Amino acid sequence: MFRSKPWRLCKGMRAPFSTRAWYQMPLKQRSLGKPVGGHSSGKSILAPGKPLSREELLNLLEKSLVHKDDVLLAISKPPGLPVDGKPGEVTLLSLLPFLSQKLGLPQNLQVIKAAGKESSGLVLLSGCADTVRRVHDFYIRSQRAKRPTATYCAITTRIPEASEGEISTGLKLMQIEDFDLVVPVASPSRGSIERREVKKTLTHYKVLDSNEDCALLQLQPLTAFPSQLLVHSTLILSPILGDHMYSSRVGAVLGEPFLLSPESALPRTQILNDSLLTKLHLQQRHVHRLPLHLHLHRLLLPSTEGFSSCAALTAPFPAFFLRTLSLLGLALPQEETKEQEKTLKAFSTTQ
Template sequence: MGGRRAFPRVCAAWWPPRGVCAGRGGDAGLQLPVRGFSKRPGPLGCQPFPGQLRPEHLSREELVVVLRAAVLDQKGPLVTLNKPQGLPVTGKPGELTLLSVLPELSQALGLGKQELQVVRASAKETSGLVLLSACPQTTSRLRKFFIHSRSAQKPTATYCAVTDGIPAASEGKIQAALKLEHMNGVDLAVPVRSASRKDILDGVKRTLSHFRVVASGSGCALVQLQPVTAFPCQLQVHMALQLCPVLGDHTHSARVASVLGRRFLLPAESTRPHGQVLDAALLRRLGLTPAQAALLPLHLHLHRLQLPGAGPRDAPTALLAPLPAYFSRTLQRLGLRLQ
């Protein structure tokens, strides 16, 4: 492919109708008989998180099988898949990542010598949409669209999250200056109060997210999040600042403490990350033991991604990724519904 008209031609053949999730997709695409997955059958106590991926138990060949089954749509050189939670996009040399198996995935999808590149992807602990392209021109144009949208402060990604706690407002925006700080052997995103110009030069970034509570009940909420800026763990930190950490956030939830039913933030500098602690009533509602809750996967899912239309005058379109099975199970247990 080449030339200025390559991208519109591909788009016209590929973009699904607005709000429609094309292709195979769905939870069924993740229920595979490979050893890296939690199985749906069996006692709930043994398999509390159906469909959860365990990349450390997979071979390269098995991971390619998983990713091929997770493909939502493929038209020409463009591929959309629903990434399982826990799979890193990039990593150190020798680590099993999405990027490391793209050559094999390209072959498995019949792309031949056209190797896939990552255009947009959810982070390791986040499930959801991944957009891949085997056409360099298309990759470049889509990346420029996302960069331009971010510069114009127009969010293109919508995440779904289940939170421990209900935000005080039903919708709004969260702003915070964040920096990465090496604490207890890991890099953590921590807030910075009254960030100065020198702080910004030293790596502090002003971040912004929009949120909307879709449903609430049992002391939890289903929240839609739209990041305007991009920073590691931005959404997790933003929800912790709202005193409503994301379920399965075993890092930033440690900052949220409670005394006599009232929540408050602990200083990031003196708070050691630990497994998320859920109250007894919520554990019963979720059907989990404290030990199982310590393994709860992060309930943050890249659900919707807005893309440009096929031509300059065409309306934007949207890709949708179904929720993971464990995420849907949590919603059912809490009586929450994605509208």
Template sequence: MAMQYCFSGPLVTLNKPQGLPVTGKPGELTLLSVLPELSQSLGLRQQELQVVRAPGKESSGLVLLSSCPQTASRLQKFFIHSRRAHRPTATYWAVTNGVPAASEGQIRAALTLKHIGGVHVVVPVKSPSRRDILEGVKRTLSHFRVMATGSGCALIQLQPLTAFSSQLQVHMMLQLCPVLGDHTYSARVGMVLGQRFLLPAESIKPQRQALDDALLRCLCLTATQAAQLPLHLHLHRLLLPGSRPTVAPVELQAPLPQYFSRTLQRLGLCQE
């Protein structure tokens, strides 16, 4: 796995490949495991890089690192304050199997982590009680906008306004449009006579995403190849605070992975 990086003062930005976890067991290849070598190659000497912002293992895209504890703390406070004020700082791009009914809107859902079928998965909770909230259920919110459609799929801009494990994948599943390459939550979307519907989370184990024959032909994939399709969820843009309160935020961008761009081309998902 190759990572592109840019170094500017106490900040380092990476374009993380899909499949690389941020943390893991000792001896495993993770983002944290390569930071000492990266620090050395950048000539940071005794300054340790720490992760300020990073997408999850199955997502690709922007990683923000800092060698300055004060800078890292300032950025974390900026992200927390922006989240509380419902001002998005992270923008993801996703390709979905299906097109949302609305071209733009907000997705609200109470989510919790459960152990189902031997694995931990995120499930929605309807009308959570006060006790549910105290026991770990979290109300989540994301904004979405359809940027392009084609071949029964969509290119979606997603901006999470809360932080929860697999939030964006679950939110798109709830819209009956699972992210392409989502081999965990897509099985919860069933179809009868061309109509999609949600299946009970507790009755469905995570399984490889199944794509119909027409979509496989568009993607030039066999069913076996589609079972290995990477998650098409990419942290494309990140806003950082300006040098002063009156200065506009700084925008960072990470190029799309090659497989993501190839999928956009094959599905005819040119931005509208």
């Protein structure tokens, strides 16, 4: 949780507050259908079978507050909820006015930083223009200094060859058949970068734990590009669990992974090997309901004293994420374990 002194640039929000996020609660059995797998015992890591209504989403978001003070609000959003979208679509921005009314918050909240649509995790908001500018300036300064400000955790379906390293490549948006996809460009020309057709991207990664054919990764992007972490994970031959967009780019022959071209590997439901399916108590026909296991866990913020020091804001891991870790025999770093064990215990004992 963000523990620095409360910011006083603007007023109108109440004192710091936190509560258990919606995904720390057990998933409703009525939404999941019948258990799959011979050893599931009614427990599931699958997403609800039907889209949640606006009112259900509002109730869940109301319970997902991570931090609240005079000028900053942070929630931990569920996977599958986009921040913005087309008119008429249910998005976080379309829900914000109703959420603000329910919680007595300012109506002019702006999104400063947010997990992507399919990811879970932190969304940072503020109704104070000075605070928004201050935090944006901090992120710009940090990016220029090549200091990561966002830390994601991901569960991958393979173990990277190196336990720690950097993923650096050019990325561009490209239409392939009916899909708008992000495509890596290994050696982009200066002209393509100057024309902004390609952007150089960089991600630090570290294996926090591994077991057989899966791993828990820490991912710290130093650049921002759509689907950057998903595509970068395929480049180290370790697709993120629940990635139904880019995981098809990693193939295997006799158990050895290799990278397929984007043109020959269009999006599809992720294919899991028999070992992973068994551990997760799933059948392949249910994998399309597997949520993306990519969580924006931690954000740095400038402290009240200035840019020379930072404060950290964290969001608890979703219950489905913790349950998957348990099923795969993966462990969080020691400093995270005690807090997350409470979440997993509550999730498991009520199933």
